[in-house]
Amino acid sequence: MTVAVRSFAKINLGLYIGAARADGYHDLRTVYQTIALHDVIRVSVGRGSGIEILCKNNDPRVPLDSSNTCYRIAERVMAELGAQGRVSIEIEKRLPVQGGLGAASSNAVASMVALERALRKKLSGSARLRIAAEVGSDLPLFLVGGTTLGVGRGEEVYPLADLASVAVVVVMPEVGVSTARAFADWDGLVQRGRNDELRSAGRTNASAPTPAVARGEQLTGLGASDRLVEVGRALSAWLSGLPNIIGSPNTGAPAKGGSRAGNLLSDLVRTGIENDFEKVVFPQYPELRDIKAALERAGSRYASLSGSGSTLYGLFRSRAEAAKAVSRLRKQGLKAVVTSTLTRQKYWEKALVVGR
Numbered sequence: 001m002t003v004a005v006r007s008f009a010k011i012n013l014g015l016y017i018g019a020a021r022a023d024g025y026h027d028l029r030t031v032y033q034t035i036a037l038h039d040v041i042r043v044s045v046g047r048g049s050g051i052e053i054l055c056k057n058n059d060p061r062v063p064l065d066s067s068n069t070c071y072r073i074a075e076r077v078m079a080e081l082g083a084q085g086r087v088s089i090e091i092e093k094r095l096p097v098q099g100g101l102g103a104a105s106s107n108a109v110a111s112m113v114a115l116e117r118a119l120r121k122k123l124s125g126s127a128r129l130r131i132a133a134e135v136g137s138d139l140p141l142f143l144v145g146g147t148t149l150g151v152g153r154g155e156e157v158y159p160l161a162d163l164a165s166v167a168v169v170v171v172m173p174e175v176g177v178s179t180a181r182a183f184a185d186w187d188g189l190v191q192r193g194r195n196d197e198l199r200s201a202g203r204t205n206a207s208a209p210t211p212a213v214a215r216g217e218q219l220t221g222l223g224a225s226d227r228l229v230e231v232g233r234a235l236s237a238w239l240s241g242l243p244n245i246i247g248s249p250n251t252g253a254p255a256k257g258g259s260r261a262g263n264l265l266s267d268l269v270r271t272g273i274e275n276d277f278e279k280v281v282f283p284q285y286p287e288l289r290d291i292k293a294a295l296e297r298a299g300s301r302y303a304s305l306s307g308s309g310s311t312l313y314g315l316f317r318s319r320a321e322a323a324k325a326v327s328r329l330r331k332q333g334l335k336a337v338v339t340s341t342l343t344r345q346k347y348w349e350k351a352l353v354v355g356r
Contacts, residue, residue, distance in 0.1 A: 007110035009101035014273035043114035048086035069108035098176030100307030105138035146344030298325035
C-alpha cells in the first residue's frame with residue numbers, strides 16, 4: 001500500500017537572529033506561515049528491511065542516502081514504533097532546494113505522517129515533536145501548520161490563531177543559499193560590529209578605557225539577549241494588534257473586501273517586521289535584493305526573503321493584484337507563481353487528501 005501526502009511550504013513573517021548558543025545553533029524569533037505550494041511524498045512499506053529514497057523528478061540536488069531528512073525521520077519512526085519492513089519514500093519535487101521554504105523539513109514531516117498511515121500505527125504527539133526536533137529545527141512547525149510562533153532555535157513552536165487567507169506571490173530564483181553559510185556570515189557581521197564598537201570606545205576615551213574594555217569584555221551595544229527581548233516585544237505588539245490573531249476565532253475564509261488582509265499588511269510594515277538574513281544574504285546575492293525591489297514595484301504591500309533564501313515572497317491585497325504582479329515579474333524573466341497562505345485547518349485537510 002502506498003500513501004501519498006502533500007508536503008506544504010512555509011514562509012517566515014519576520015526572522016530575528018540572536019546569539020550563538022553552546023550547541024552551535026542560534027536563538028531565533030519568527031512567525032512561520034504555511035502556504036499552498038507543495039511537493040508530494042509517497043510512502044510504502046513492504047517485505048524486507050532498510051530505507052529507500054527516490055526522487056520522481058531525478059533532481060540531482062535531492063540526496064538519496066541517509067543524509068536525506070526523509071530517511072533520517074523514517075529511521076527514527078520505525079525504531080520508535082518497533083516496526084519492521086522495507087520503507088520506500090518517493091519525493092515528487094516541486095519546491096526549490098535551498099530555497100528558504102522549508103521543503104526538506106516539510107518532506108520529512110510528510111514522510112512521518114504517510115509512514116504512520118502505511119503502518120497503521122500512530123506515534124504520540126510528544127514523540128512526533130521530539131523526533132522532528134531531533135532531525136531539524138524547522139520540522140516541528142509542519143506538525144502544527146497555519147500561523148505558528150517559532151522560538152529557541154526555531155524548533156519550539158506555538159500555534160497562533162490563524163491569519164486570514166492572503167494572496168502571496170512567490171519568486172524562486174535559480175540560485176540556492178546555504179543556511180549554514182548565511183549563519184556564518186551573520187556571526188561575522190556581528191563580530192565586526194563588536195570590533196567597530198571596541199575601536200570606537202578606544203578613540204572616545206583612549207587615556208582611560210571603560211571598565212568593560214579594561215576587563216577585556218566585548219561591547220555589544222544592545223546585547224543579543226536584550227535584542228531578542230526587544231524583538232519579542234515587537235512581535236507581541238504586532239500580534240496583539242491584530243484582532244484576527246489574538247481574539248475571535250478565524251474561519252479560514254478569505255478576507256472580505258481585503259480588510260483583514262489589509263490590516264496584516266499594514267501592521268507588518270508599521271511594526272518593521274523584517275528578516276535578519278537579508279543583511280548578509282543580499283550583499284552576497286545582490287540579484288535577490290533586486291527581486292525584492294521588483295516585488296515592491298509590482299504592488300506588493302510587504303516583501304521579504306523567506307528563511308535564509310533564496311526564495312522571496314510578496315503579500316498582496318487580492319489574488320487579482322497578485323496575478324497581475326506575476327505577469328509583470330515573468331516578463332522580467334523571473335520564475336514567479338501565485339499562491340495563498342493556508343490556515344491550520346486547510347493545511348491538514350489538503351495534506352491528507354492525495355490518497356493512497
